[in-house]
Amino acid sequence: VSFFASRWIEAPAGATEAQGGLPRGFRGAGVAAGIKESGLPDVGLIVCDAAGVTSAARFTRSGTQSAPVLVNRERVALNAIRAVVVNSGNANAATGEPGMHDAAEMQRLAAGAAGLSDPSAVAVASTGVIGVPLPMEPLQAGIEAAGAALRSDGERDFAEAIRTTDQFAKQVCLDVELSQGTVRLCAQAKGAGMISPGFATLLCFIQTDARLSPETCELLLTVTVKRSFERMSVDGQLSTSDTVILQCSGESGVEIHQETDDELRFGEALDAVLRQLALAIARDGEGARRVGRVVVRGGDESGVARVARAVANSPLVKTALYGGDPNWGRIIQAVGMALPGTAPLPVDIAIEGVSVCSGGAYVPHDAQALKTAVQREEVEYEIDLPGEGFETELYFSDLGHEYITINADYTT
Amino acid sequence: VSFFASRWIEAPAGATEAQGGLPRGFRGAGVAAGIKESGLPDVGLIVCDAAGVTSAARFTRSGTQSAPVLVNRERVALNAIRAVVVNSGNANAATGEPGMHDAAEMQRLAAGAAGLSDPSAVAVASTGVIGVPLPMEPLQAGIEAAGAALRSDGERDFAEAIRTTDQFAKQVCLDVELSQGTVRLCAQAKGAGMISPGFATLLCFIQTDARLSPETCELLLTVTVKRSFERMSVDGQLSTSDTVILQCSGESGVEIHQETDDELRFGEALDAVLRQLALAIARDGEGARRVGRVVVRGGDESGVARVARAVANSPLVKTALYGGDPNWGRIIQAVGMALPGTAPLPVDIAIEGVSVCSGGAYVPHDAQALKTAVQREEVEYEIDLPGEGFETELYFSDLGHEYITINADYTT
Secondary structure: OOOOOOOOOOOOOOEEEOOOOOOOOEEEEEEOOOOOOOOOOOEEEEEEOOOOOEEEEEEOOOOOOOHHHHHHHHHOOOOOOOEEEEEEEEOOOOOHHHHHHHHHHHHHHHHHHHOOOOHHHEEEEEEEEOOOOOOHHHHHHHHHHHHHHOEOOOHHHHHHHOOOOOOOOEEEEEEEEEOOEEEEEEEEEEOOOOOOOOOOOOEEEEEEOOEEOHHHHHHHHHHHHHHOHHHEEOOOOOOOOOEEEEEEOOOOOOEEOOOOHHHHHHHHHHHHHHHHHHHHHHHHHHHOOOEEEEEEEEOOHHHHHHHHHHHHHOHHHHHHHHHOOOOHHHHHHHHHHHOOOOOOOOOEEEEOOEEEEEOOEEOOOOHHHHHHHOOOOEEEEEEEOOOOOEEEEEEEEOOOHHHHHHHHHOOO | OOOOOOOOOOOOOOEEEOOOOOOOOEEEEEEOOOOOOOOOOOEEEEEEOOOOOEEEEEEOOOOOOOHHHHHHHHHOOOOOOOEEEEEEEEOOOOOHHHHHHHHHHHHHHHHHHHOOOOHHHEEEEEEEEOOOOOOHHHHHHHHHHHHHOOEOOOHHHHHHHOOOOOOOOEEEEEEEEEOOEEEEEEEEEEOOOOOOOOOOOOEEEEEEOOEEOHHHHHHHHHHHHHHOHHHEEOOOOOOOOOEEEEEEOOOOOOEEOOOOHHHHHHHHHHHHHHHHHHHHHHHHHHHOOOEEEEEEEEOOHHHHHHHHHHHHHOHHHHHHHHHOOOOHHHHHHHHHHHOOOOOOOOOEEEEOOEEEEEOOEEOOOOHHHHHHHOOOOEEEEEEEOOOOOEEEEEEEEOOOHHHHHHHHHOOO
8 A cells, every 4th residue: 555545645756665665874772761651662763874964843832842843953963863752651751840851851861872973963752641750760772772873874863762652654665766866765754543541743864865955955845734734633622742753864975956847846845745644643643533625715815824723623523524424514513613703704615625615605416425425534625715816725633432432431 | 409519619608509490580381392312302492571681692713603693693682581481492593594593483483482573682592403404394393392391490390491412411500609698590501412413502591580771781691601611611611502692581679780799799699600601511421420620720721721621621631630640641641732932831730639740840749649539529639830810621521332332323
C-alpha cells in the first residue's frame, strides 16, 4: 500500500517511496530506557553529521508550553539544529524551574552522545504525562544507549521511540528527482494518541540531504505546516508540546534555490508528506473509525477559517461521522455558531458531492444513497458561504466510544 | 428535595417553593399533537390574560437562526408578549421561506387559540429535527387543542410538551415575599437533551404576576441570563433555536421599581432559578454522570472568560470528569490553549479545594484524597491567572459513553 493512501492527497510528481534509510548525513536510533511503564522504546535520537546543516522549527502556541519547548526557544540555534533528542512517556510540562533544568540537561547529554561540543545545536522534545518530573537517571542511560545505537537506517527505531498510544508508527522515506539529482526526504511523526494522564501531542521530525538555505528551509516548513498540521483536528485541543523540525544536511550535493522548479517540486513532496501524516494522525486519533475533510469557500477569510474549525471541532458532527450518519443539521448548526449575528445566512452544504442544503434551506435528495456514501472511511463535507475568493480545508477524526474508553475509563 | 439542589446555588432569601400553579393572569397547556413519533406531548401554550403584560426575550446569536427565532425578531412586540406557543419534535430550522411562512402561520393559529386579535403579541419556538418542513396539519390541531386545554395550573403539562430527549422535565414555582406583598415566579425549561437528528436546544419560559416596567423586565432578564444560561456548556455547541422569554402579568398588584430592595430580592430569586435550571440542564446533558464548575480569576477579563470556556468545552477535561479522574494536566493544557503566546504562564489550579499546580508547576498533594473528591456528582475547579479584578464561572457536563450512544449509535 502506498504511503499516500488518501484520495485527498495526490502523490507528488517525481517522487518514489524508498525502502528506508535516512538521507545522507543523518543517523538515527530509538531505544527503551524504562520511562514508559510498558517497557517499549521511549528515547529517540537523530543526528546530522554535516556541520553545514540548515534547519527550521515550529512549536505549539500554547501559553503553557512544556519545558523542552521553552528550552528550544531560548537555547537552540533553530536554523542550525544538528541533533534532535526525544523521549516519550513524560512530557516535562508544568514542571517549573526543575523541569527547565532537566530539559537543558537532556540537551547537554544528547550533545555528548552525538559527539557535539555545543548543546545549542541540539533540540529537545518530550511527550507523555504532564506535571511529573522527568526521570533523569533512566533518561541519561537511554540517551547514551541511543548514541551508541545510531545508524544510517535508524529512522524506524526512532519512529517507534516517539510513539505514545499511537496505534501505528507514522514514517516515510521518499526519493525526489530534481533537476540536478535525486534527494531523499524522510519524516517521522507521532500523533494524537491520547496518553493517560496526558493528551494529544504532535511531534514531527523531517530530514533531507538536499541543500537548502536557512531562509528556504524556514519558508518551506512554514508554508507546509500551515497546510497540514494546522489543518487538522482530533479534538480541538492545543498541546503544550507540539514540535515540528526540518533538518537539511546538504550531503546529496543537490542545492535547492528559491523560486525555482526544484523548489516547487521539493515543496510539493514535503507538502504531500506532511498532509498525509496529518491525515494519518487524524485517522489514528483515539481509535477513530472515520476521518472527515471539510472544505469551506467564501468571501471572508476569517469566516471561512472559523466555519471550518467549528465543523471539525463539533462533537455533534464528529459523533455523526462516527455513526455513519449524514446529519447535515449539525453542519448548519456549526456554521451558524461560527458566524453569529449573520442570520439569515444563505449557506450551501454538500456531503460526498450530494447537495443537502442550498441558500440556507434543505434540498430534497436521495437519503439512502447519501447514507451509504458516509459509511466510507473518508467523508467529505463542502460548505459554500456568501462571496468568493477564499477556500480552506480541515481534516478531522470522528468521536466514538474508543475516545471515551481511552480518555475516561483508563484513569490515572 | 428542594429545587435548589446544588451546593453552588444558594436558595434565594424570602422565597418558598410553591406546590404549583402559574402566577395570576397566566394559563398554560401541553398536548400531544403527533409531531413526535413517540406520541408524547409536543405542543405547549402559555397565555397571559392581562392586557398590560410586559416582557423581555433573548435569542441565540447563531448565524443560522431557526425560522421561529427570525419571526420573533421581525414580527413580535418583544416587550409585550401575551402568548408563547412551542412545539417539540421539529426545529423548523434550515427550512427557508416556507419555514418562515410556517412559523408565521403557527403564530397566527396560536393567537386564535389564545383569543388574541394581534399575532404580533405571540412568540413562537420550535425544537427538534433540523431541515424538515413543519407538519402543519397536526400542529394546527395541536394548537387548537392546547387552546381548549388552557388552565391556571397548566405549567407541568407545558413543561412536558417542550421536552425532547430531556431525561426529566425542568420547572419550578416560587413565592417571593416583597415589601408590598408576595409574587409568584414560575419557570419551565428544556435542555441539552440531544435530539436525533438535531442537537441541544435551550428553551426557557418564565412567568410572574409581579408588575415590572418593560425596562426592568429587560434589565433583569439580561443580567440573569448572562449569569446562568451563558455560563454553561454541554458540548460547546450554539443552537439555532435558543429562546428565553420572561412575561410579567402585573396581576399580583405588587409593583417592582428599579433600584429598590424589592428589585434586588426579585432579581436574586430569578437569578437563583435560572442558575439552578442551567445546572439541571448541564446535569441532564446526554446522560451526564457528573457536572463541573470552573471558576477563573485574573486581571484580564477576556482571558478569564476564554480560559473558563476552554476548560468547560475541552473533551479531555470532560472525559476526565466522567471517569472520576483528577487529571489536572488537561486543565493546564486547556489554559495554555486559551492564552496562546503567554508562556511561561504562572497559573494556579485547585480541584475541590486541593492545590495541584502553583506558578505553573505541580504541587505535591494527596492524590488518593483528591481522587475520592472527584467521584462526587459536582466537581469544582479553580484557576487563578496573573492579576486581579475579574472572576467568572461556568457549569459544564461531562462527556461519556451515553453521549456517544445518543449522538452516534442512534442515527437517522
